[in-house]
Amino acid sequence: MASYKRLCYRCKKNYVPASWKDKFVTCYDCTKKESSVEIQDPKMKELFNIPEDYYKENSFLRNIKLSYIRYNSLTDRQIEAFKETVKKLKNNPKKK
Ligand SMILES: [Zn+2]
Numbered sequence: 001m002a003s004y005k006r007l008c009y010r011c012k013k014n015y016v017p018a019s020w021k022d023k024f025v026t027c028y029d030c031t032k033k034e035s036s037v038e039i040q041d042p043k044m045k046e047l048f049n050i051p052e053d054y055y056k057e058n059s060f061l062r063n064i065k066l067s068y069i070r071y072n073s074l075t076d077r078q079i080e081a082f083k084e085t086v087k088k089l090k091n092n093p094k095k096k
Contacts, residue, residue, distance in 0.1 A: 016059055028056045035065050044068060047082065054089050061085055 005015040006025045014027035035055070039045040048065050055062050064082045068074050074082075 018059055022059060025059050031062050031066060035062060035069060037069055050086050058085060
């Protein structure tokens with residue numbers, strides 16, 4: 001998917017796979033603490049219950065999870081996009 005990388009705007013240390021339209025990307029390490037809170041809503045918990053590698057690989061998935069944690073809600077479109085992205089990752093195992 002993304003062959004393009006950007007420097008994490010928080011730590012300015014790690015490069016993050018990003019698409020050209022992602023202006024502010026954060027690396028996995030920077031978001032890890034924030035995104036490791038327990039999710040209460042069982043439905044959302046199930047949605048976010050994907051392999052940790054997906055979050056490492058994909059900043060979009062991290063962002064969706066973080067915005068849920070911050071605002072405690074997601075739009076239907078965000079949920080759909082999240083599911084789509086997970087599906088794509090499942091169908092295209094990362095090539096080295
Ligand atoms: Zn970082």
